[in-house]
Amino acid sequence: AMKKLVRCSVIVATLIDAITINHHVPISPPQHSSAPLFHPPPWMPPRCPLRTLLLDNYDSYTYNLYQVLALVNGVPPIVVPNDAHESWDDLCAAVGPFDAVVLSPGPGRPDRPRDFGLCQDAILHSQHPILGVCLGHQGIGSAYGSSVVKAPGGVMHGRLSPVRHTGEGDGLFRGIDSGFKAVRYHSLVIAPESLADCLEKIAWTDAGDVMAVRHKSLPQWGVQFHPESVATESGARLLSNFRDLALDYNHRRGGGGGAVIHPSPHHHYSSDDQQAQDDSLQSSHDAATAEAAAKAAPRGGR
Structure with a gap:
């Protein structure tokens, strides 16, 4: 029964994705609620909930990210528009403690x-683990001095591309084959020859476009593609990997950026439990992906 519930949640995101994948129109962000989207069984939650800002x-993809992050993190994220507060300190004071940041x-x-708002302040001043997606990824590059330029191959409008990566490395691509297919929806890229010294390219396309970066000394990662799209292979697993990286980093720092992290008092989650969770979620995600991909071919242009 729970597998059916998980599949239904993913299918909801699939339907939203099928509508929005070729209509990149800003929407109002979902209102935050303290109530989880569903109550997973004992074997499914992460080692402990990851409260994500x-x-x-x-962006129209924010709600897709919201859905998948809620599934993999065990608690819905806190959604805040990039211009909702005057400063990063004001934002942190308003939302309370959190464990990680995702830039939509x-x-x-x-x-x-006016486009990126407080996201750059988060990159430069937050002590939390950060994952930037698409514009968020470009923002990590730009914040440290990399050039963001027009994509040499033109506008990528919901196109699927093979993505190569350096291997499991620090963990963002753990369990993900190099050459997996990912949805791209962008007209800009980080110029590889301008990549800041503090950043490392960890994924790319066959044409050489930068698809992922990591900071060499801070817990910051960026992906140019859309892991939240149902047409991206292993997207849920990548977000699960970021969750684990954030949990590990916060554990080493004794709670990270101010959030107090308490494992569940009722269950002990082994690595096998965690792998079972990831496999179950990825299976549901992949099944929805296959169905959606069969119905909709990507279109070019904007």
């Missing part, structure tokens, strides 16, 4: 404050 760059996709450029 999802900074919304006014969005229209515009990361070097324009």
Whole structure:
């Protein structure tokens, strides 16, 4: 019964994705609720819930990210528009403690404050683990001095591309084959020759476009593609890997950026339990992916 419930949750995201994948229109972010989307069984939650701040760059994919993050993290993320507060300190004071930050996709450029808002402040001033998606990924590059330029191959409008990566490395691509297919929806890229010294390229396309970066000394990662899209292979697993990286980092720091992390008093989650959770979620995600991909071919142009 729970597997059916998980599959239903993923299918909801699938339907939203099928509508939005070729209509990159900003929407109002979902209102945060303290109630979880569903109550997973004892074997399914992560080692302990990861309370994530999802900074919304006014993008149609924010709700897709919201859904998948809620599933993999064990608690819904806190959604805050990128211009909701005057400063990063004001934002942190308003939302309370959290464990990690995800920077959503969005229209515009990361070097324009009206497009990227407080996301750059998060990159430069937050002590939390950060994952940037699409515009968020470009913003990590831009914040440290990399150039963000027009994609050499033109606008990627919901296109699938093979993505190569350096291997499991620090864990973001753990369990994900190099060459997996990912949805791309962007017209800008980080220029590889301009990549800041503090950043490392960890994934790319066959044409050489930068698809993922990591900071060499801070817990920050960026992915140009959309892991939240149902047409991206292993997208849920990548978000689960970020969850584990954030949990491990916060554990080493004694709670990370101010959130107090308490494992469940009722269950002990072994690595086998965690793998079972990831496999179950990925199976549901992949089944929905196959169905959606069979119905909709990507379209070019914007």
